[in-house]
Amino acid sequence: MLPGRGGVIAARTDPAVESVRHTFLTIDGDVRRMQTRALGDTGHESSIATFGAIALNWLEQEGANQMVEHVLSKGVNHFDVAPTYGDAELKLGPKLRQHREDIFLGCKTQERGYEGAKRKLDRSFDRLGVDYIDLYQVHGLEYESELDEITADDGALAAFREAKDEGKIGHIGLTSHGNPGLIRDAIDRIDDLETLMFPLNPVVVGKGDEEHDYEGVFEAAEEAGIGTLGIKAFARGPWPDTDELPEADRPFPNWYEPVDTPNEIAERFDFAAAQGLTSVVTPGDPKLVAMVLDAATRYNGMDETAQRSLVERLRHDESPVPEQLHH
Amino acid sequence: MDVPTTVTAALDDRPVRGAVCLEAGAGTGNATAGLLDAGAKQVYAVTNDPEHATIVRDRVAPSPTERARTAVLEADVRSLPLADDSVDIVTAHGLFNLVGPESVAAVARELTRVAAPGCHLVIDDYEPLPDDAAVRELFALENAASQLARGRPALTFYPADALEALFSGYGWRVDRELTLLDPVPWSESHVEAHASVATSFAADVPDPMGGTLAAETERVADAVESESAGEMYSVAMRLSDSAAVDAPE
Numbered sequence: 001m002l003p004g005r006g007g008v009i010a011a012r013t014d015p016a017v018e019s020v021r022h023t024f025l026t027i028d029g030d031v032r033r034m035q036t037r038a039l040g041d042t043g044h045e046s047s048i049a050t051f052g053a054i055a056l057n058w059l060e061q062e063g064a065n066q067m068v069e070h071v072l073s074k075g076v077n078h079f080d081v082a083p084t085y086g087d088a089e090l091k092l093g094p095k096l097r098q099h100r101e102d103i104f105l106g107c108k109t110q111e112r113g114y115e116g117a118k119r120k121l122d123r124s125f126d127r128l129g130v131d132y133i134d135l136y137q138v139h140g141l142e143y144e145s146e147l148d149e150i151t152a153d154d155g156a157l158a159a160f161r162e163a164k165d166e167g168k169i170g171h172i173g174l175t176s177h178g179n180p181g182l183i184r185d186a187i188d189r190i191d192d193l194e195t196l197m198f199p200l201n202p203v204v205v206g207k208g209d210e211e212h213d214y215e216g217v218f219e220a221a222e223e224a225g226i227g228t229l230g231i232k233a234f235a236r237g238p239w240p241d242t243d244e245l246p247e248a249d250r251p252f253p254n255w256y257e258p259v260d261t262p263n264e265i266a267e268r269f270d271f272a273a274a275q276g277l278t279s280v281v282t283p284g285d286p287k288l289v290a291m292v293l294d295a296a297t298r299y300n301g302m303d304e305t306a307q308r309s310l311v312e313r314l315r316h317d318e319s320p321v322p323e324q325l326h327h
Numbered sequence: 328m329d330v331p332t333t334v335t336a337a338l339d340d341r342p343v344r345g346a347v348c349l350e351a352g353a354g355t356g357n358a359t360a361g362l363l364d365a366g367a368k369q370v371y372a373v374t375n376d377p378e379h380a381t382i383v384r385d386r387v388a389p390s391p392t393e394r395a396r397t398a399v400l401e402a403d404v405r406s407l408p409l410a411d412d413s414v415d416i417v418t419a420h421g422l423f424n425l426v427g428p429e430s431v432a433a434v435a436r437e438l439t440r441v442a443a444p445g446c447h448l449v450i451d452d453y454e455p456l457p458d459d460a461a462v463r464e465l466f467a468l469e470n471a472a473s474q475l476a477r478g479r480p481a482l483t484f485y486p487a488d489a490l491e492a493l494f495s496g497y498g499w500r501v502d503r504e505l506t507l508l509d510p511v512p513w514s515e516s517h518v519e520a521h522a523s524v525a526t527s528f529a530a531d532v533p534d535p536m537g538g539t540l541a542a543e544t545e546r547v548a549d550a551v552e553s554e555s556a557g558e559m560y561s562v563a564m565r566l567s568d569s570a571a572v573d574a575p576e
Contacts, residue, residue: 205332206332207329208329208330208335209329303509304336305506305507305508305509306509307332308332308333308336308507308508309508309509309510309511309512309555310512311332312331312332312333312508312512313512313514313555315331327331327333327421327507327508327511327512327559
């Protein structure tokens with residue numbers, strides 16, 4: 001581990017910096033609106049919470065419309081969707097088109113080749129009912145071989161670049177919850193990469209080993225002027241074994257068990273935002289979204305001591321060491 | 328290695344790279360892991376608990392380079408098997424709350440003896456808990472059982488000021504103070520571990536007192552479950568560069 005890397009980074013909670021950011025926090029009627037931060041070098045100022053539109057998949061159209069209105073009323077200007085999120089693209093469509101100029105739209109594809117990516121992009125245009133996507137991302141990079149595929153002459157990125165030249169997409173990004181080393185390789189190998197979406201939460205920060213070194217990814221992205229979007233900020237841990245809790249009995253659709261109380265959600269949001277991420281993506285369950293947005297509008301930095309308290313509390317909760325009396 | 332953020336933060340501004348280090352009261356070797364990670368030349372991990380010594384040895388075992396830089400010593404921190412003036416950095420990470428008032432000066436004197444001129448000392452420990460903290464009751468039972476079983480408390484939370492004043496009497500001056508945790512997360516595993524220590528002391532106390540302490544410990548631990556309360560501090564001190572410091576006897 002490098003000196004100074006221990007999960008908590010001083011400069012990012014500098015009170016002076018935070019007070020400048022406060023100029024973005026305005027009271028708009030009775031509605032608190034959240035701060036914004038520069039999304040790398042894209043020129044876009046993203047709200048510190050990004051709406052993960054997969055939440056719409058679990059709602060009927062009327063509820064989906066209300067959800068989008070609620071999200072916008074809190075000051076969210078960055079949405080993220082994917083064709084693999086059930087009906088989310090279709091359900092986002094009506095309100096997206098109504099408020100198109102207020103939404104910076106991220107979409108993505110799991111296709112790794114040129115033809116597939118081109119087809120999926122067109123399909124997303126059809127399903128969303130728009131002709132421009134602000135940010136198009138390689139979705140869920142997991143293996144080194146995929147990095148070879150997408151960067152090849154007939155790879156997905158060739159289709160991305162063509163669409164960018166034609167004015168169909170604005171920026172190119174990548175998402176992954178894979179190996180941090182692989183994500184750093186992607187930064188090195190994709191010169192026109194403008195955003196990255198990856199996990200960051202106090203549990204992975206507490207691990208402190210290379211396998212969980214998403215802080216290293218963050219630092220590399222910052223250095224390269226790449227915007228950073230945090231996922232899994234609200235993950236408590238893996239679901240219990242299916243013998244103990246069958247999949248059908250899980251109370252949330254998330255791939256992991258989320259934290260679900262206002263206090264826990266607020267401290268998780270504060271932690272993720274205090275690491276310096278451009279924006280924190282809301283969890284996939286609509287029941288949690290309003291709590292996250294409320295936390296985002298109240299965000300006011302997080303002391304390093306409180307960040308460490310959270311990391312150390314979760315470390316011991318996750319892996320109780322017998323006779324471990326100290327922190 | 329898995330290094331707690333408390334240790335990383337406490338060592339961040341200390342010149343660990345290339346230094347000969349002593350972790351006084353190694354426990355499970357948290358500071359040893361942090362010192363090795365930060366590039367220490369040599370780490371003496373001293374503990375008087377054979378089980379802890381094994382844990383620390385196992386912890387450094389997977390890495391040949393870390394194993395080579397670590398010596399785990401089973402010894403009392405009041406009489407260290409180390410030469411005078413031989414250590415560049417001393418850490419006492421969560422040590423002093425386990426040192427009773429009767430021994431605290433002896434520990435300070437011994438750490439000073441092995442410290443080289445200009446040595447850095449890092450003391451990480453807990454401020455006394457606020458009056459309304461529920462874990463206070465658990466620690467009170469742990470102390471009561473320990474006092475009755477062996478004539479000294481299990482835990483003493485020294486304010487940072489008190490340890491600074493003590494060490495300044497041995498020629499150390501304060502370099503910096505830092506809050507490591509505020510609040511301190513006393514998680515379920517901490518509460519269980521303290522309850523288990525209290526129960527084992529209570530077993531050495533004759534009944535009916537022993538049984539009462541054990542039952543109360545169980546009740547309080549169940550009621551507390553976990554709590555975030557109090558503050559953990561880090562004080563960094565430095566020994567005068569001029570070698571001859573007359574330590575009070």
